[in-house]
Structure formats: structure tokens, C-alpha cells
Amino acid sequence: MEKGVAVSAIEPPGGQIGARVVEVLQAEATPEEEKRIIRKIDLHIIPVMGLCYMLQYMDKVTLGYATQLNLRADLNLHGSEYSWCSSVFYFGYMFWSWPSSYISVRFPIGKYLGASVALWGVILITHAACTNFGSLLTARFFLGVTEAAVAPGFSLITGMFYKTAEQPSRMALWFLGNAVANVVSGLIAYAIGRIDSHVASWKLLFIILGAVTVAYGIFLVFVLPDSPSTAWFLNPDEKKIALHRTLENRTGVMDEGEFKVAQMLDALTDPQAWLLVGYSLTQNIPNGGFSSFSSIIINGFGFSELNSLLLSAPSGLLQIFAIVCICVAATYVKKSRIITMIVVIVFALVGVILMNTLPDSNRWGRWVGIFLLGPFATSIPISLSLITSNVGGFTKKATVSAMLFLAYCTGNIIGPQLFLSQEAPKYPTGLRGVLIGFALAIFFLVLLYIYYEYENRRRDRKYGPAHQTPTDYVTEDFLNLTDRQIPSFRYTL
Template identity: 90%
Template sequence: MEKNATPQQPAIDAQVIGVLQAEATPEEEKRILRKIDWHIIPVMGLCYMLQYMDKVTLGYATQLNLRQDLNLHGSEYSWCSSVFYFGYLFWSWPSSYISVRFPLGKYLGASVAVWGLVLLTHAWCKSFAGLLTARLFLGITEAAVAPGFSLITGMFYKTSEQPSRMALWFLGNAVANVVSGLIAYAIGRIDSHIASWKLLFIILGSVTIFYGIVLVFVLPDSPSKAWFLNDYEKKIALHRTLENRTGVMDEGEFKVSQMLDALTDPQAWLLVGYSLTQNIPNGGFSSFSSIIINGFGFSELNSLLLSAPSGLLQIAAIVGICLTAKYVKKSRIITMIVVILFALVGVILMNTLPDSNRWGRWVGIFLLGPFATSIPISLSLITSNVGGFTKKATVSAMLFVAYCTGNIIGPQLFLSDEAPKYPTGLRGVLVGFALAIFFLILLFIYYEYENRRRDKKYGPAHLQAEADYVTEDFMNLTDRQIPSFRYTL
């Protein structure tokens, strides 16, 4: 422990005793878990749905004459797609610091409300410069959400529960995949003096502002501050997650030593490699999928409708991931590889089938649906395998820097003079998926090696007493500082 921790020791000891005494029966714990689920997961899922819809609105707006009205030429649309992630990248590190230093739930709610306001301003853009600026600030305001949600999941749920809970709030992404195209299609059918693409931004921006205000009041900052739990239930909520050994009780202090630990951790850099390469395809297809479908020979409005079914496959993949994570050990990284393999097959179909087979090429787009479900599993690896609140926030920021970088690179591979087939973009996507699988295989090997090394050196982790790992949690140790820590695969 740090030297300045000594004066606080009596208060910490009292808190440790209070949490240790808060042992619940299995029935009580299930009741409290259900209470947490119903008050947190739907709230985060709906927010994540809005985030995905707001992010891909630009792609749908291209089928509603945005490019023509703003007179976008050459690579200007690609830069409008990429600059969103420059904003995301810029704010990732400051956001990780704010997430530790300030009430997390209120910070996330305020961020959502501001991003809704920025989305609303898109409707008043009149040129490439205006749209570029609006997209930059949209990326800044959205940067807090996914890392913040992963921190909240790590605070409220046991390691074994985290993959399914992250998949459930990520379900909002899949639902948005289904409904966003339908919403854009419906708005495109509205007969109004306001351009359809402007209506799209006005409606979604207004809804997001309202929901951000709601989040400020309903999203808790931590288990000890959860408004829907009484004092006894808060102690149970803390008690049940202490076995994670990942520092759920050290929020409020940013530790430079933990940040440095994150920057020298092999698992962090393997996750960064995966995130970078996997999001090159993500950035490309989130902006160009409707244009690619239009290039298969479908009308602009029908292209919006044909974007929806891939979300259904994504929903099925999420259900499969939840069930696998619950019943199959060491399945997280394997399921990530499997869903990316689906996408790899889809890209191969799009690259190899003749232009005349437009439905076969559309199946390739359809098979891309599941690959994004690897993202919440990667976040669950951080919450389960990274100890220390500051280190967790830092690794989350590193992952999202890589996420942004990949999404910046992706649209730039889709060259305007190659529209609508984009052969260079599709080849880049193929390489991105292959490299993502490579990094995940290395990560699996690293976790297995490290767990066996620790077992050999320290003995089986389950022999450690509960009081020991409660004390470790209060000492704010990282995963590399705790001998009993074992990585979840």
C-alpha cells in the first residue's frame, strides 16, 4: 500500500468488516442480481442502441441525398466518416481520467445529452466543412459511453456474469442494426418541406438529448451509490464482486503506477492489436454498407431495408455467446474468433461472386452481422482480467484508441473512384479480419501460459482465503500484483 494510506486504515477496516459480514443466502443474492439486471442492463442497452443509430445515421443519410445537397466530392464523405473517430480518439484518454475522478453515471448521462445536441446540429450543416466539424464533435461526445459501460459492468457483476451482461447491453447495437434502416426508410417516405436527411438528424438528436437527461438520474455511479438498493443490498452487491479481484472499491483516485502497469502489460497490447485490425472492417462497413448494397443493383430506399437483416444474425450471435459463456469454460476468445470467421466468409463471397449474383453478394453483407459481437466480449476480458480501477480505465482507453484508429483507417480504404464495388476496401477488410484472429490466438496462448506459470509458482488460486482477496481489493492492486489472480479465457 502507499504511504499515505495509513491514516485511512481504521475507516477502511470498518468498511472491510461491513462488507465481509454481508453474506447473503443464494436466494437473496439471486434477488439482488435480478434487481441489478432490471435497473442497469435495459438502461445501458437502450443507450447503446441510440449510440449505434446516431453513429451510422450518416451512412443512411447518403441514401437520402445528403451528398448531393452538401455537394460532397471525392474523398470528402470518407473523411466525414473518419473524423468522427478522430474525436473519439481525442477524448478517450481524458474520458478515462474523468470516469475515475467524477461520478460515472452522471458523467455518462451528461455526455449522452451533449452528443444528442451535437447530432441535432447536423441538420443545419450546409457544406463539407460544417459536416466535418459536426462529426468531429459527435465523436468527442460519444467517446465516454462504451468504456464507461464496461466499467459499470465490472463493478456490478462477477467475472462469470460479465460476458453475458456485456452481450445483453450490446444487444442494443444489434437491435439498432435492424431498426435504424427501417427508421431511415420511413423518414425517407415522409413528404415534407424539410429534407429527409435533415429530419433523420433532428428526430434522432432530440430523442438522444431526452435520454441523456434520464440517464443522469437513473444510471448509478457504483454499487455503493445505487439508488435502487438499500444499505444491506449495497453491501451484498459489493461482497459478491470482491472475488473478481479487479478493484471495484477504489474509484475516485487516479493512480499513475497503475497507468504505467497498463502500458507495459502484454495482454493490453494484444487486445490493442485485435481492436485495431478488427475495426478497420468496422469503420468501412458502418459508413459504406448501404452504398455497397445500392451498388449491387438495389434502389436507394430498398438498400436501407436490406441493411436490416444482418442485425437479426447479430442478435442470434449474441444469444449464442450468452449461452456459450454460461455453459462452456474458456469460451470467450474462441467465440470471438468464430464470429469473425463468419465475417471472413462473407467478405470472400463479396470478393469472388460475379456482379450478376447480387443476392449472393448480399448474403456476404448479411454474414458480416455477427463480427461486431466480439467487441463486448473484448470489453469483458478487460473487466475480468485487468485489476485496479485506474488500470482498467487505462486499458479501456488504450483499446478505444485502437478502436478509433481502425475506424479511421477503414473508410480511407474505400476509394471514391472504385465505387460502388470498392475492391481495395474489401481486400483491406479481409486482411483486417485475418489479423484480428491472429492477435486473439496469441492472447489465448498468453493467458494459458500465465495461468500455468502462476499455478506452478504460487499454487492453485482457489486455496486463498476470502479475507485475503477482500484486503487485496481495498489495497487497489493490479492483476499482475496479485499472486492468486488467474486470467479468464
């Protein structure tokens, strides 16, 4: 039985909601007014999220940098204990992903994200008090819990403020913080490692970055908006225009905050959700491994410990270049999102092949392999943009985001376990696992592309070309329907 609902035949809701429909419909802006509002949104949201994402990445990889500052010896870590400290972060992330998706729907998302960031800064500072494997394991678990809200929350906010076509470039821009962190975090760790202090360098690393994060979380509570209708930097008329311009997304931006069980079940039976889960799981096996072991691997090429921190930075420059290319492609090339995701993963695949095949004597050639890994993580914000663009219904969107991040966590848990301590510093098992992970990620993306094309053509055959009026858009948004309930919905590739 077809799940679609003929929305154009439904009368706009009455009463107070009906009045809001009319109010929003009347808020259509001229192109000049819309550009001015987009600029205001860009200036007030994108830098704020980008800086936060930079801090998140820096805080997450501090453990890997701390290994070059004598953390393993000071805490007497043996065998696979370091790998488990890397993995347990994602157990915490996974533990809190589903409750976080519920809280994001039920409570003001900007305030929730700010509080989460401040708490993760506090947890990061506590790492400096760790004295053994057990205490570090506990600290890493709770760091994962506090960081679980950020990326899914940012993707929801992006979906609220931007049209479907605008979302990939905006997500890539706030993800730019990850690339910048790739460049500067190694430099910061190197600088802290050279500080002459009675406090161990790895402890200083956690204390300094943690204090900065706490301050930034408090800042976020006051500046990150919960929705277009509550954005402090927009006046009443601009808020209505901000809502009006995103109605064509039909993804529940005007939802009133009710968690809908039917939408959750829709998400759990949607093929696109499981294909995204397959991609996220397999792509993040390499992500988890290299986030924790890249500096150790570089050290194993024959470079000193501090120089290994410096040589981690250039891959971030390639990642920045990849993000610029993705922004241009997403803006000017149709059906380019999944294709760009495949391309950046192919770059990484070549890099792993170089690391596996070049002789030990060619340390710079093997370092080029690490360098080529830089762009692959840029596929993550594009996958988030697929959720914001292709998943209708606010609860369904939050559920699919949670599913994606559960898979993200699982992949990142598996990754470090493949880097066996007895195989250091070459880690052949880990590199083979990374190679398989990248290949499977490409496989799932190809299937997702085929599914979207098939579903769009099926709907065209059954309903004819998609065509709707602004009244249909706003009514759908108030009704908060899912993508599978709207016959005119077409998936973005």
C-alpha cells in the same frame, strides 16, 4: 523481479477503511438473497444501458443512411470528402478517450455518462444545419468527442456490479442494443425518407434521432448508478451484499477514485493490453468501412436507394442470434470467450470472400456476404469483458480501456479511407483491406489465448493453485492492486 504481493500476509487496513472491510465481509448473502439482488441489478441497469447503446449505434450510422437520402448531393461532397466525414468521427472519439478515462475514475460515472449522452444528442441535431463539407466535418468530430465515454463507461459499470463469470453475458445483453439498432435503424431511415416535408429527409433524420437522444441523456443522469454503494434501487443491506459478491473479481470496484500513475505504467507495459490493442485496431478497420459504406455497397448491387436501407436490417437479426449464442457459451462453457470472438470473425471472413468472388450478376449471393458480416461486431463486448475480468486495479482498467478505444478509433479511421471513391460501387481495395483486417484480428486473438494460458500455468507452477479467503478478496480490493501484483490472480479465457 516478481511484481506479485503476498496479500494474505497484509493486515486489513485500519481506521474507517478497516471498518468498511469488516462491514462488507459480514454482508455475505444466501443464494436466494443474491439471486434477488442480481435480478434487481439486471432490471435496473441492463435495459438502460442497452437502450443507450442502441441510440449510440443509430446515431453513429445515420451518416451512412443519410447518403441514401441525398445528403452528398445537397452538401456537394466530392471525391474522398464523404470518407473523411466518416473517419473524423473517430478522431473526436480518439481525442477524448484518454481524458474520458480520467474523468470516469475521478467523478461520478453515471452522471458523467448521462451528460455525455445529452450533449451528443445536441451535436447530432446540429448536423441538420450543415451546408458544406467543412461544417459536416466539424459536427462529426464533436459527435465523436461526446460519444467517447459510453462503451468504456458501460464496461466499467458492468465490472462494478457483476462477477467475472457474469460479465460476458451482461455485456452481450447491453450490446444487444447495437444489434437491435442494426435492424430498426434502416427501417426508421426508410420511414423518414418517405415523409413528405419541406425539410430534407436527411435533416429530419438527424433532428428526430438527436432530440430522442437528448431526452434519454437527461433520463440517464437520474437513473444510471455511479457504483453499487450509491445505487438508488438498492437498500443499505443490499448495497453491502452487492459489494461483497463482486470482491472475488479483485479489479478495484471499491477504489476511492484516486488516479494512480503506477497503474497507468503497469497497463502500458502489459502484454495482454497490447494484444487487445492489436485485435481492436485490425478488427475495426472492417467496422469503420462497413458502418459508413454498407448501404452504398448494397445500392451498388443493383437495389434502389430506399430498398438498400431495408436490406441493411437483416444482418442485425443474425447479430442478435450470435449474441444469444455468446451468452449461452459464456455462461456454460469454460474458456469460451476468445474462441467465440474468433468464430464470429470467421463468419465475417466468409462473407467478405463471397463479396469478393461472386460475379456481379449474383446480387443476392453478394448480399448474403453482407448478411454474414452481422455477427463480427459482437466480439467487441467480449473484448470489453476481458478487460473487466482480467485487468486488476481501477486506474489500470480505465487505462487499458482507453488504449483499446484508441485502437478502436484508429481502425475506424483507416477503414473508410480504403473505400476509394473512384472504385465505387465495388470498392475492391476496401474489401481487400477488410479481409486482411479480419485475418489479423484472428491472429492477435490466438496470441492472446496462448498468453493467458502460459501466464496461468506459470503462476500455478510458482505459487500453486489459486486459493483465497473472502478476507483476502476484500483486502485486495481496498488496496486496489493490479492483476500483475496479485499472485493468486488467474486470467479468464
